[in-house]
Amino acid sequence: MPILLHFSKTLMILQKHKLSRQPFSAGYLHSLTILNFKTMKKYSLKIIMLLTSFGILILSSCEKVIDVNLNSSDPKLVIEAKMTDSANCQVKLSETVNFDETNTFPEISGAVITLRDNYGNFETLTETSAGIYSSFSIIGIPGNTYTLKVTVDEKTYTAISSMPYPVAIDTITFTSIGALSHKTNMASVELLDPMGIKNYYRFVEIINGQTQNNIFIFEDRFDDGKSITAPLFTDPGSGDASNKILSGDAVEIMAQCIDKSVYDYFLSLSQSGGGMHSSTPANPKSNFSNGALGYFSAYSSKSKTVVVP
Structure with a gap:
């Protein structure tokens, strides 16, 4: 089956290797889904190395040659x-x-x-x-x-x-996570969810003017009308200095109120083995x-x- 590639400015998708996108939750597994594409890329490379080593071991004891045919496909x-x-x-x-x-x-x-x-x-x-x-x-x-x-x-x-309708952010707080050279701060967003209205949120994190690739989505299924705290976790050990939050940094959080179809899109992206531009x-x-x-x-x-x- 052909594998098609495409990258987005807002979503970092690695199409030549299917990545596992498991939701992360900090305190409420039922609601918050966090995608850290940079961290997943690091883990995927480790998996690829492991599979490569395993493949070499198999090939060393087997003389059969397997020809992988990557057929072309019409563009999407x-x-x-x-x-x-x-x-x-x-x-x-x-x-x-x-x-x-x-x-x-x-x-x-x-x-x-x-x-x-x-x-x-x-x-x-x-x-x-x-x-x-x-x-x-x-x-x-x-x-x-x-x-x-x-x-x-x-x-x-x-x-x-x-x-x-928009929902305003009440406060943004920070928690120190990681250690030594991997030390960073995790932002948490607090807002009051409107009662009686089904709300779906996407949070975008901007550090010193640079929009991060991580995607954070949330629904109020269990928190209708309540004060919501959403921790925006990123892996402090990812090795990417651009997503570290340090003392003195200016951090902007954008709370996007999205409809269900868009929420379902990002949720399915987190659960799929493909990507936004995969066919x-x-x-x-x-x-x-x-x-x-x-x-x-x-x-x-x-x-x-x-x-x-």
Whole structure:
């Protein structure tokens, strides 16, 4: 079966090796899912080394040669679309490539992309650069529902996303974790979940202006109307200094309120053996029709920035 590769600016996916994405929980296994792609990459390399050693041992006692045929496959369309309560709709179109090709992922130009809200307002997006499309007249409003249609080569892909109302962050606290050269601080977000409303959250961590690749998602299934504390854990032993939080660092946390279809997408990403841009049966659950990869998220957000003491 062909393995297709693609990378996203927001998601670091290693497609040539399927990674196990197990949810991490700090205090509430039922609610918080944390994906640390950098840590998983390190662990995957260890697993690969182990499997390689095991393979050498087998081959040393067996003369049979196995020819692995990596068939090529038609490229898949990847749609990354977002719309916020503070910015207009932005869409990025690209294609997957085959396993044996270079990691250069073609942008898709010339597509026809339309956006419509539940009040009948309609707009055709403008291609502002290769593969990048933007809206200018329709703005994101919490409570509204948006339908995005992407037509490429006479095939149309449709996704619907409803924008929830934002929830403000109350406080951000830090806990020292790790030891010696691996010492860092873990941020925890506290907020009051609105009662009687089903809420789904995605937290984005920005350290000294650099957005981190980790993805943190949460639902209020067991915490409706309660004060929620969400620890944003990253592995202090990952060896990547960019995700360390040290005294004096400016840390911004963005609390995105997302709808269920987008939450399901990131949850399935955490549970799948593939990735967002894989064409395997383990694809994350996209909210686009017609087999497109990716997602459309209309979300509201609130941010808070603190300096680590």
